[in-house]
Amino acid sequence: MADLKGRVLSVTSEAVPLVKTGGLADVCGALPGALAAQGWQMRTLLPAYPGLDEKLRAPKEIWAESDLFGGPGRVLAGQAAGGMAVMLLDAPHLFDRAGGPYADARGDYGDNPERFAALCWAAAAIAAGGARDGWRPDLLHAHDWQAGLAPAYLRQQGIPVPSVMTIHNIAFQGHAGADRIGSLRLPREGFHRDGFEYWGNISTLKAGLVSADAVTTVSPRYAEELMRPEFGLGLEGVIQSRAGDLHGILNGIDDQVWNPETDPELAPYSARALGRKQENRARLMQEFGVSGAGPLVILVSRLTAQKGIDLVPEAIAPLLAAEGTLFILGAGEPWAEEMVRDLAARHPGRVGLRLGYDEGLSHRT
Template structure:
């Protein structure tokens, strides 16, 4: 069975969020269970520099004229075959994959990511030829959203298509005037196609044309069918409920394990936690927190947005700090929240430390040194940080939503047998404060805390189980393959 994964980022070469982690791990996990999984990525310089054995597959016709692009193929460091769309005028730019150095969307993002989808369709059709042609094209998020559309609108014997929603809040919406730049027939601009509230929706196109739709946790698959969680797509998703499934993301424990993590100042296991105390002391020093091993240390590793609930944390933090807790914040996002956490640190020296930005190695050190990882999200499709936290014995404190609800079991008093963290329901300051109170109460009982830590560290969210679910989905689409 041949499966082509189409995406806009890939860990460790290009990463802005959890999508890169998934795309970096899932194809390799599928290879391990017998699926010929390959990647198709934009030819950013970091992608091209990170692939080995690159050769030219062919010249890719430009759907809107101008210079053609090349399709290259090489291998990732993990041995996965990876195609790259080589178009320097579209992909060789400063900034991140989607934004210019000033933080604004690139004005031609519709062309940049339409070409990615076009390349997938070309490889699945005339470009595949005798070389390699996928049975299934698996598109990830809006940036790959036109791949199912281009495939569905063409007449050759075509592969099946799957579209995965990693976060429905990001939809790739563009004005209808760009339609003639995308090599899409005008009749496809309708409610039964790309049209989305008078605009062109790349994610809408994927959800309309894909044979199957997945998202990244079972609970999120239900939430996106509601007005509260569907972001305007709930009607379409309700209509396609029979084609929609939630498959929980996995964790690459080769990267995320305190027993082997070279980015930690000390390693540790569930049986020998001495190294975690050393990690906590090092983290307190790094964030200029008081060197107090008894102080409960709450960590944040996240984009700082209201969707992630960090306005709630800003309001709830004074009460938490008044009880002797410490807070280490690693993240960036909305300016008001960045400024709010920096001001909180100034008001509470020795108790609050911030690092505004993102640092991959530091995220490992926060996982290793924190007692609790805080994720008060209003919406969270899956979340990987809480699954990393479980393995590191840094008990996650989460709101009951999306993948957070599917992966963390609340430590209710007298019911610690399966508990792995703390879960609150209401997306408000009172709800989060209730979660803090539950965490502090357990922290004051070292024996109970260790029991829940052992439960957490024993959880297995490896990619193997998730990959099997995807393989079953592919087999359902191609039962004879």
């Protein structure tokens, strides 16, 4: 790259096209291309969940540690589909599990703090110049609580690489008991109100917020809201203290991916030619096994109280009265999944439901 402005290490728990549970993956998958257009080179570091190494082209081991939070770990560098430069943390004792990235049918993994601390530890090692291929970032970009310890480790170890901490969703703060300070390789002297301590426990998100050189979030409005108690969820004071370094950057979409004129999942249409849009509606209604001549409402979301899922049963009444139809695609908290199952059972043919995440179906909806 002739006019290279710098190198960025993006640390995340998910990114398309490799793994996705929500919008975090979309952002982290789109960032490399967006920054490349501005002259920046980005590598994305994420865990090697089962099967991800098979999606990497020409993987090469660039870093290893024999005891990475309870077992051996190594980083593989290669390219994912579309040429995205990826580094996978291969640590089977932490990430080779039959469930999802964060939980299985029984709930969240009990060692999630250590699992993602390992990711952050590897990120800090690469930032310190530990990659065998010589690649070293000029900036580390940490995403949400899973990457919150990366800026903390940089500061803790005196690694001279600046960092940015991005809050995608402040509801998830990476809580861990104070008795895990040692297992997370954190300094005990950092356990105080201006450090990573949070109401007697540890918050890995807070660790990132107090350690990073700058803080960003997903919109200017959200940046303002996070400084208020009703939105800051206990971290508003920390965010207020970083107000001078806080930047709200509006999330956008990748119009190469979300384009109905070229999307292979759709009968093509555009704002100038809407004719085939009805084909997509008919196909979708058949796929969901529903019918209705009225409005079609589609909900693609995590099923959690934060998203207002508890309001759906009451809000649906006017839609059904207007012969409308509701599609729900998502997964989340057990109570919410049970609620939407009940809703679909009570309104067969009018409420369509798919639990889980389906990238192709999200395009078709």
